[in-house]
Structure formats: C-alpha cells, structure tokens
C-alpha cells in the first residue's frame with residue numbers, strides 16, 4: 001500500500017508525487033519496491049475489423065480489456081483500423097494550426113465561447129499549483145447538435161434541443177481546413193469508439209449492446225495538444241515544476257489518445273511510481289475515466305497520469321474523451337457490487353459534468369457566471385439555469 005497525504009509532505013528524504021484526482025490534491029509516497037504494474041499492455045483488435053468477427057474473438061478482446069482496466073487502467077490499442085494516412089494528415093493539420101499567428105488562434109479563444117471550447121494558449125491551465133501553468137497549448141472541440149458534421153438528427157431521430165441556439169464549438173477565422181481536418185478524424189474515431197463500447201459491455205458478460213443506450217449523442221471532447229520541450233532543470237524544485245500537463249485522472253468515461261513519436265506521457269501506478277507510456281507506432285493509448293470508474297464501483301481504475309516533454313522535441317497529441325449522453329443516468333453495474341457491499345448512487349451524467357467542468361476553468365466567463373450559484377438552487381432551477389450550458393464540454397480534467 002502506498003502512503004497518501006492531503007497536505008504537503010514534511011521535508012525529508014522521502015519523495016512524494018503530487019496529483020489532482022477529482023477535487024482533492026494528494027501527495028503519494030514513492031515506494032522503492034514496485035509491486036504494481038510497470039508496463040502497459042497492448043491489445044490487438046484486428047479481429048474487430050472483419051465484417052463479422054467471431055464471438056470467441058470478441059470475448060478474447062473483452063477479457064484483455066477487463067484485465068488491463070483492472071490492473072493499470074491503461075492499454076494500447078493496436079490494429080484499430082484507423083488509416084495511417086489519416087493519422088498523418090491529422091497531425092499535419094494540428095502542426096499547421098499551432099504554427100498560425102497567435103492572433104489568428106486567438107480568434108477562437110476559449111474565453112469567447114460559452115461552452116468552454118476553443119483555443120487555450122500556453123500556461124492558461126494549471127493542473128499542478130506548484131508550476132507556472134501547463135506548458136502546452138490546446139484546441140478543444142466537442143459535441144454540438146447544430147454542427148452538420150455531427151449528424152444529430154440521424155443519430156437521435158430528433159431535432160436539436162430548442163435551448164441550443166448557437167453552435168457550441170468555436171473555429172479560427174479564415175482557416176476552414178482546420179475544421180475539415182478535425183472532423184475527418186472525428187468521423188473515423190467515433191465508429192471505433194462505438195465498437196469499443198460494445199466490447200466493454202462484453203467485458204462484464206453483459207449483452208454487447210447493453211451500454212449503447214448511454215451513447216446516443218454522447219458528451220465528447222477532442223483536444224489537439226501541442227507541448228513544446230520543457231527547459232532543462234538543475235534543482236529539485238525546478239524539476240518538480242517541470243510539467244507539461246499536471247497529474248490528473250480524466251473526467252471522461254473512456255479516453256483514446258493518438259500520440260506522435262515523442263515520448264512524454266507518464267502513468268502513476270499504485271505504488272506511486274511513474275511508468276512511461278511511450279508512443280507505440282500505430283496505436284492509441286486508451287485509459288479509463290472517472291465515469292467508468294464510478295460505473296464499475298472502482299473495479300476499473302481512472303489512473304492518474306501526466307505529461308512531461310523533456311525530449312527537446314515538439315510533441316503533439318490528440319485525446320478523444322468519451323462520456324455518456326448528458327441526459328443519461330449512470331448506474332453502478334450490478335455485477336461490480338460484491339456481497340455485502342453498498343451499490344453506489346447513480347449519477348446524472350450531464351449535471352455532474354457541469355459541476356466538475358466549471359471549477360476546472362475558474363477564470364472562464366461561464367464559470368464566473370455560475371460560480372456563486374448554490375448547488376441546491378442550481379438543481380431546483382434546473383431547466384432555467386442548467387439548460388443553457390447543458391451540452392457543454394471542455395476537457396476531461
């Protein structure tokens with residue numbers, strides 16, 4: 001068992017890692033004798049690319065996913081069928097976007113968008129309070145019933161909700177190619193995610209379609225990330241502050257990250273040791289988010305991770321964060337509740353999302369607007385107060 005503290009640790013020889021999981025900052029002692037996972041498994045899903053994969057093949061993949069999510073909460077997904085040319089063109093578009101003049105990127109500044117989407121310059125977020133901010137810039141987009149690329153009507157059989165009157169995403173002015181590139185990737189990654197949702201149901205020996213009803217028009221976020229190299233450090237303090245993206249667990253159900261060839265992602269094992277998740281060409285790095293952890297009563301772990309780009313090279317990555325429908329209620333799976341254990345409460349997916357996303361962006365106008373509204377009032381007034389931002393999504397932190 002590793003030792004965890006919620007206050008800064010006393011000075012001494014012991015080394016602690018700091019992370020922010022949920023709402024509580026935590027310090028976990030680094031043990032010198034790891035007994036937890038030290039590598040991240042690779043799961044080959046080539047069988048799923050055939051028109052009708054056998055049940056045995058599907059069950060085999062589901063069993064591997066079950067094992068990975070239980071032990072490390074992380075796995076690489078190989079032979080997933082996303083064309084290499086699409087991956088390359090997506091990275092090329094991201095590189096081109098981040099190389100645009102600052103003023104052009106700022107036409108899509110996150111502060112201009114009520115749903116907290118858009119461009120976030122360097123140091124705008126700060127997941128670890130000991131740092132000057134996260135050394136990364138990002139562009140986030142997400143679910144929007146009004147953007148035609150997302151086919152709301154054909155997916156749901158309904159018209160967009162009447163309270164959504166404006167597109168939820170914001171795009172840089174005069175750079176239509178970027179929107180096209182992001183949506184080309186979205187169009188390829190979403191069918192893959194739909195396949196995985198069924199495999200996850202199978203992992204619990206449920207009918208493969210058991211979770212489909214939770215993902216009719218889900219909350220999702222896609223976040224293009226650019227991490228410039230961190231400057232070299234000389235002191236212990238500088239080293240602790242050298243973080244590209246502070247330690248966190250994802251506020252999603254499942255995250256699928258496409259990373260380039262620059263190694264910087266690290267995953268915290270149960271002994272408090274950081275395990276590298278280096279790029280494996282042609283794979284996604286997938287990880288369990290807090291919703292799935294909750295749904296499985298903690299059987300699947302939303303593992304803490306961080307990014308430190310110490311390579312000297314520019315790094316780009318593209319997480320796809322998937323969360324169930326904003327109107328869904330997420331129950332704890334019965335099969336995950338042991339004898340004598342209490343079944344945790346079901347949660348309203350969208351409501352929890354809003355309560356978590358707003359504090360994560362305290363300087364954003366939308367967060368400021370709702371900051372002083374007491375939670376019970378927010379709940380009681382739900383149609384009026386919550387509806388305008390019901391479909392927001394920002395980040396999975």
Ligand SMILES: O=C(O)CCC(=O)C(=O)O
Nearest residue numbers: 225257259265307317319
């Ligand atoms: O850049 C990466 O590899 C991971 C990014 C991440 O963890 C996040 O955005 O939540």
Ligand SMILES: [Fe+2]
Nearest residue numbers: 248249250305
């Ligand atoms: Fe993450």
